[in-house]
Amino acid sequence: MAPEGVIIGGWSYVIAAYVLVGVVLAAYAAHLIARTRSLDARRRRSDDRAETSVGDS
Amino acid sequence: MKKMHAFGLVGLALIIVGSIYGLTASPPERHMGDVSRILYVHVPTAWNCLLIYLFAFGFAIASLWTGKQRWDIATTAAIETGVVLNILLLGTGMIFAKPTWGIWWDWDVRLTTSLIALIFYAAILALRTFIDDPNRRATLTAVTCIISFVDVPLIYFGVRWWRSLHQIQSSPETMAETMVFPMRVNAFAVLFISIWFMLLRARIERSKLESDEVVEPPVRRAMATA
Amino acid sequence: MSRPGLARQSLAILGKDLALEWRNRARVVAVVLFGVLVLLLFSLAFGDKGTQVLQVTAGGCLVIALFLSSTLSLQESFRTEDHDDALEGLLLLPTEPASIFYGKALANTFFLVALAPVLIPVTTLIYQVSLGPTQVLQIAGLWLAAAAGLAAPGTLYAGLTTRLKSQDVLMPLLLFPLEVPVLLATVKAFGLVFDGDPMGQLSSWTQLIVAFDVIYWCLCGVLFRFVVEEAA
Amino acid sequence: MSSTPLVCAGLGRRFGTKWALAHIDLSVAPASVTLLAGANGSGKTTLLRIVAGLVRPTLGQVLVFGQDPRIATSYCRQRSSLVSHRGFLYPGLTALETLRLWSSLLTPDNGDNELLELLGSVGLGDEAHSDTSRFSAGMRKRLTLLRVRLENPDLVLLDEPFAALDPAGQVLIESWVGELKARGTTIIMASHAIERAKALCDSAVLLEQGQIAWMGEAAKMPTPGTDLEAQ
Numbered sequence: 001m002a003p004e005g006v007i008i009g010g011w012s013y014v015i016a017a018y019v020l021v022g023v024v025l026a027a028y029a030a031h032l033i034a035r036t037r038s039l040d041a042r043r044r045r046s047d048d049r050a051e052t053s054v055g056d057s
Numbered sequence: 058m059k060k061m062h063a064f065g066l067v068g069l070a071l072i073i074v075g076s077i078y079g080l081t082a083s084p085p086e087r088h089m090g091d092v093s094r095i096l097y098v099h100v101p102t103a104w105n106c107l108l109i110y111l112f113a114f115g116f117a118i119a120s121l122w123t124g125k126q127r128w129d130i131a132t133t134a135a136i137e138t139g140v141v142l143n144i145l146l147l148g149t150g151m152i153f154a155k156p157t158w159g160i161w162w163d164w165d166v167r168l169t170t171s172l173i174a175l176i177f178y179a180a181i182l183a184l185r186t187f188i189d190d191p192n193r194r195a196t197l198t199a200v201t202c203i204i205s206f207v208d209v210p211l212i213y214f215g216v217r218w219w220r221s222l223h224q225i226q227s228s229p230e231t232m233a234e235t236m237v238f239p240m241r242v243n244a245f246a247v248l249f250i251s252i253w254f255m256l257l258r259a260r261i262e263r264s265k266l267e268s269d270e271v272v273e274p275p276v277r278r279a280m281a282t283a
Numbered sequence: 284m285s286r287p288g289l290a291r292q293s294l295a296i297l298g299k300d301l302a303l304e305w306r307n308r309a310r311v312v313a314v315v316l317f318g319v320l321v322l323l324l325f326s327l328a329f330g331d332k333g334t335q336v337l338q339v340t341a342g343g344c345l346v347i348a349l350f351l352s353s354t355l356s357l358q359e360s361f362r363t364e365d366h367d368d369a370l371e372g373l374l375l376l377p378t379e380p381a382s383i384f385y386g387k388a389l390a391n392t393f394f395l396v397a398l399a400p401v402l403i404p405v406t407t408l409i410y411q412v413s414l415g416p417t418q419v420l421q422i423a424g425l426w427l428a429a430a431a432g433l434a435a436p437g438t439l440y441a442g443l444t445t446r447l448k449s450q451d452v453l454m455p456l457l458l459f460p461l462e463v464p465v466l467l468a469t470v471k472a473f474g475l476v477f478d479g480d481p482m483g484q485l486s487s488w489t490q491l492i493v494a495f496d497v498i499y500w501c502l503c504g505v506l507f508r509f510v511v512e513e514a515a
Numbered sequence: 516m517s518s519t520p521l522v523c524a525g526l527g528r529r530f531g532t533k534w535a536l537a538h539i540d541l542s543v544a545p546a547s548v549t550l551l552a553g554a555n556g557s558g559k560t561t562l563l564r565i566v567a568g569l570v571r572p573t574l575g576q577v578l579v580f581g582q583d584p585r586i587a588t589s590y591c592r593q594r595s596s597l598v599s600h601r602g603f604l605y606p607g608l609t610a611l612e613t614l615r616l617w618s619s620l621l622t623p624d625n626g627d628n629e630l631l632e633l634l635g636s637v638g639l640g641d642e643a644h645s646d647t648s649r650f651s652a653g654m655r656k657r658l659t660l661l662r663v664r665l666e667n668p669d670l671v672l673l674d675e676p677f678a679a680l681d682p683a684g685q686v687l688i689e690s691w692v693g694e695l696k697a698r699g700t701t702i703i704m705a706s707h708a709i710e711r712a713k714a715l716c717d718s719a720v721l722l723e724q725g726q727i728a729w730m731g732e733a734a735k736m737p738t739p740g741t742d743l744e745a746q
Contacts, residue, residue: 010092010156017095017152018076021102021145025250028141029065032257039264121509124571176460184457187447189531192513192571197443200506201457204436207502208461211495215464218491219471274527274537274574278726286589286622295619299605299612306607363605372603375567376620376666377592512588513571 061256068249075242083235092156093236099149101244103171105251106142109135110174110206112255117202120195126266129195132202133185134258136178138251143175166220170213177205191266289382296373296386297393303363304394310359311394318352318402326409334411341410342473346466348402349395349429354455356394357437360387361445370511380508388438388500395430399423412477421476421485425469428492432465435499443510468492518580520545520595520670520701521566525575527725528561535561536725539575543703548696550712550733551705553722559705560600562722563672566703567597579670596668600675602655603662606648610639610658613647617662625665633661637687652679660691671695673704677711689715709738 079097086093113135120128150168151161162168181201188194287295304311325344329336364370373383403422407414414422440458444450459466472488519542526539536558543549551559564570565577568584568591577584584591604613614630625633634643637657642650647658656679663671676688685708692715695702706712713719719736721729729737 007088007090007092007156010090013152013156014080014091014094017098017149018080020148020152021098024141024145024148028254029250029257032254032261035261036257036264039261043264173460173463176456180453180456180460184444184447184453187449187453191531196509196513200439200443200509203506204439204461204502207498208464211464211498215467215491215495218488219467274529274534275724275726277538278723278728280727280729286593287620287624292620295616298619299608299616302612303605303607363607366606367604368599368601369603369605371569371599371601372617372662373620374569375592375597375603376617377589378620379589513569 061253061260064249064256065253068246068251068253071242071246071249075239075246078242079239083239086236089157092153095149095153096236097239097243099146099153100240101247102142102146102149103167104244105247106139106146106171108248109139109142109251109255110178110209113139113178113202114206117199117206121199121203124192124195126191126195127263129191129198130259130262130266131255132195132198133182133262134255136181136198136202137258138254140175140178140182141254142247142251143171143178146171147175164216164220166213166217169216170209173212174205174209177208178202181205286377289379289385292378292382293385293389296378296383297389300360300387300390301393304390307359311356311397314352314355315398315401317355318348318398319405321348321351322402322405322409337410338412338477339474341406341412341477343470344410345402345406345473346429346469349398349426350433350459350462350466352398353391353395353433353437354451354458357391357434357441357458358445358450358454360391360394360438361441365445374512380511381504383511384438384442384504384507385500387442388434388503391434391438392427392431395434396427399426399430414476418476422473425472425476425489425492428489428496429465429469432469432492432496432499433462435496435503436461439503439507439510442507465492465495468495518545519543519578520580521703522578523562523575524577526562526565526572526577527574528558528565528570529573534725536565536572537574538726541720541727541730543701544718545701546696546699547718548692548702548704548716548733550709550716550719550736551703551722552709552712552719552736553705553728557722558725559722560674561725563597563674563703563705566670566672567595568592569597593666594668595670595672596663596666597672598659598663598674598676600678602647602659604647604650604655604658606646608647609644610634610647610650611643613658614661614665617665621665633664634658637661653681653684656680656684657687660688668700670701670703673702673706675706676704677706677708685711709736 075097079094083094083097085091113132116128116132116135119125120132147168150171154163154165154168155161181198184201185194185198188197286292322344325340325347326337329340329344361370370383374380399422403414403419403426406412437458440454440461444454444457447453468488468491472485472492475485475488521541521543523539523541526541527537528535539562551562553559561570565572566579566584568579568588571585579591580594582590605616608616611627611630611634614625614633615627618625618630631640631643634640637660639654639657642654647655650658656676673692676692677685680688689711692702692704696715704712704716713733713736716733719729719731719733720727721736
């Protein structure tokens with residue numbers, strides 16, 4: 001059941017939620033970009049050895 | 058490549074606008090007060106999580122139907138992005154539960170369903186790491202993904218019936234226009250960010266497969282004649 | 284040249300699996316004992332809280348015992364198929380993958396139902412619940428529905444994880460979340476039978492389990508071919 | 516076209532990073548016996564499994580009696596039969612029960628008398644009620660051959676038929692192949708036992724590292740390992 005009246009305050013919870021969203025999204029984005037970088041670097045090294053066609057997105 | 062990052066940038070801009078509006082301009086809700094502001098991030102992640110799982114379901118059907126690797130890549134990218142949103146959805150849901158219900162976790166229909174969905178999809182990602190043959194991996198990912206998605210509504214109704222004896226579902230009341238605006242903006246923000254994630258993840262999966270494997274068959278050898 | 288229909292092929296597979304299970308009785312007994320052990324462990328874990336607690340948890344513990352025992356028998360059902368590529372032999376005959384699925388799923392249902400005559404009496408004894416004749420029938424019917432709901436996805440996932448390095452972990456990991464609706468509905472229904480059903484809710488829970496059964500049996504039957512055939 | 520038992524065009528199959536088969540162009544004439552020769556890992560088994568519809572080709576096309584085994588799986592499998600180096604047997608079932616299972620999945624379904632007769636014809640009459648897990652390699656092979664007898668296919672795929680057999684068993688295979696040949700069944704045989712197999716076959720295909728290295732009359736096939744370019 002919904003409690004009577006208005007919930008007072010609770011700003012700490014609001015901030016926690018927004019920080020959580022920001023941190024998780026940023027961490028996952030950083031993880032993806034780091035992996036892209038390392039794979040690109042590896043591919044560039046192998047491209048130097050043999051010229052292969054690579055499709056772009 | 059550049060086009061891909063545009064999704065991320067638009068998403069970032071939108072989420073900043075939406076969140077600032079939601080944290081400052083939007084008035085506190087009648088009953089929940091300032092805590093209701095959590096909903097501006099919680100609800101958009103929930104919508105998008107379901108949407109991304111729907112994408113994964115569609116990609117999985119295409120993957121099973123055509124056997125083409127690009128659909129498997131798309132399925133994997135969607136599942137992983139869905140799992141990230143699912144984690145966020147659970148996290149923000151718990152943070153919202155504490156001040157409103159007084160407890161961190163309640164066996165609420167939507168929370169329970171999303172927790173089980175998270176286990177489902179994380180298990181699919183775990184399953185993938187155990188299969189070496191790319192064809193088999195693609196097939197099994199698609200099969201498990203289809204079953205999981207079909208099962209999500211079953212869990213939802215199962216939990217709802219199960220809970221119905223204990224308490225009445227709390228449903229959000231009609232929202233004021235000032236609440237709708239930040240929610241919509243953030244919904245689009247999370248959608249754009251998710252698309253960006255999926256594109257990045259798909260690119261990683263593709264270049265991983267390409268660098269691991271020789272895609273072209275070996276050069277044709279000369280055949281000795283009889 | 285016409286082939287035997289889906290039903291006849293399924294029955295042939297079912298007959299084969301039952302014959303193999305009969306040859307492998309010792310293992311069957313071991314699985315039943317494992318189920319009893321689970322019931323016993325739960326009763327030890329909750330027993331010191333008093334008879335009341337035992338009676339309340341009886342339904343849940345019984346369902347968990349069924350679930351845990353099922354993983355043992357489901358995995359075994361594909362170990363025999365894999366041993367000499369026998370499953371491949373069936374596919375080549377050619378046998379419809381769907382009839383292999385239905386035959387094996389029926390055999391697995393049968394096996395899970397066979398746990399009932401031991402596990403249900405043991406539950407009434409150590410959890411101190413008393414059952415009248417109608418209640419025994421109700422429990423038996425619910426058990427059949429739950430076993431069917433567990434066997435269909437279980438057969439699919441056992442086939443899917445067979446030959447994988449960590450089958451014993453992956454199969455329950457994939458199967459149990461899927462089974463949550465069946466678990467909830469069965470626990471609820473067992474509870475209503477054990478503790479009484481003043482509001483007459485039992486039939487709606489039963490219908491719910493049956494609805495899950497129908498969905499799982501159709502969906503898994505369609506998807507099974509992709510699990511066993513690469514070229515499908 | 517559709518009477519040609521097997522046509523492969525540009526067939527290739529990749530497992531992970533390795534191409535097990537590539538550029539396979541092949542046509543097998545009706546009622547012929549073809550030898551697939553080659554070292555271990557040269558792609559013989561993969562080729563047979565693709566024809567049987569168990570493995571999906573990565574590239575190219577395969578037609579069994581004019582049909583793609585991936586699409587018309589049931590049709591192709593009705594007309595062909597694969598004898599793998601595995602026996603497809605269940606440990607725990609007796610020889611008769613095994614035959615009963617196979618027979619009940621086929622049309623016509625044979626009665627026990629016919630099945631016992633079949634067992635007798637390969638010298639397993641006394642073992643009808645023994646568990647197949649106690650069988651020797653030769654006995655297992657003979658039981659597996661009965662499967663083909665039950666299926667009565669137009670194309671038989673043999674994977675290493677002579678492997679793990681005693682001389683008597685090898686003679687049995689030879690006479691059985693002759694029997695099938697006389698009936699007009701097309702046979703494709705992958706084998707290591709080149710000399711023994713050559714005598715049975717009309718044409719031969721030599722695979723090396725997944726590609727066709729030589730193709731022609733069986734009797735003229737060079738011994739694998741010799742310099743093919745010198746031929």
